[in-house]
Amino acid sequence: GENVEQHPSTLSVQEGDSAVIKCTYSDSASNYFPWYKQELGKRPQLIIDIRSNVGEKKDQRIAVTLNKTAKHFSLHITETQPEDSAVYFCAASIRAGKSTFGDGTTLTVKP
Amino acid sequence: DTGVSQDPRHKITKRGQNVTFRCDPISEHNRLYWYRQTLGQGPEFLTYFQNEAQLEKSRLLSDRFSAERPKGSFSTLEIQRTEQGDSAMYLCASSLALEDTQYFGPGTRLTVL
Numbered sequence: 772g773e774n775v776e777q778h779p780s781t782l783s784v785q786e787g788d789s790a791v792i793k794c795t796y797s798d799s800a801s802n803y804f805p806w807y808k809q810e811l812g813k814r815p816q817l818i819i820d821i822r823s824n825v826g827e828k829k830d831q832r833i834a835v836t837l838n839k840t841a842k843h844f845s846l847h848i849t850e851t852q853p854e855d856s857a858v859y860f861c862a863a864s865i866r867a868g869k870s871t872f873g874d875g876t877t878l879t880v881k882p
Numbered sequence: 883d884t885g886v887s888q889d890p891r892h893k894i895t896k897r898g899q900n901v902t903f904r905c906d907p908i909s910e911h912n913r914l915y916w917y918r919q920t921l922g923q924g925p926e927f928l929t930y931f932q933n934e935a936q937l938e939k940s941r942l943l944s945d946r947f948s949a950e951r952p953k954g955s956f957s958t959l960e961i962q963r964t965e966q967g968d969s970a971m972y973l974c975a976s977s978l979a980l981e982d983t984q985y986f987g988p989g990t991r992l993t994v995l
Contacts, residue, residue, distance in 0.1 A: 775924075777924075803982040805982070805983065805984075807986075813988070814973065814986040814987060814988045814989060815925065815973070815986045816986075817983060817984075817985070820982070820983065822982070860924045860925070862924070864982060867913070867977065867979065867980060867981060867982045868930070868937075868938070869915060869927040869930055869938060870915075870917075870925070870927065870984060871927065872924030872925050872926070873924050874922070874923055874924050875922070875923070875924050
């Protein structure tokens, strides 16, 4: 089955700096890669996603890149703010089926 | 609120008891997923439905777990003879069958004493 690895497990940055979180996946059939933000005690919230026919997608301060050949994708957050502090999860799925999640990255943005 | 809802939000039970959770998906969403999340981990897939049909069940899921979606709308997840290792957040998500995006509910936190 699919296996998703996520790095780093914790990330601390100064407000205004950029943050990068990386994930790799194992199943080349995976074609959908969402990123979720989860605050303590809350539900995972989709923040951005990318499909396998696209190499990069950007939404304001957040961007995601995908390298299908290497089977890895990354989340980039620019101009970080304290409210970006949360746990971020990457995931991979095949044709709208189940999602396989990484173990999460705890991002702390220091004011 | 037209999002995914789950009930109860919290459940405390004693080892050996049975528990049942309910998930109401976003209306028109014909796919419904159950995940389990333990502290410090990402959500782990349990099972999913398209309408009333259970399309896939995780091999990690023991026979004590069963899920239903009898009318293709809400779903229930039952855990029989609970064990302390079942303590986790149980998350439900829904989507349209031909779309990838899953929307999560607030979860049910289960504590087994």
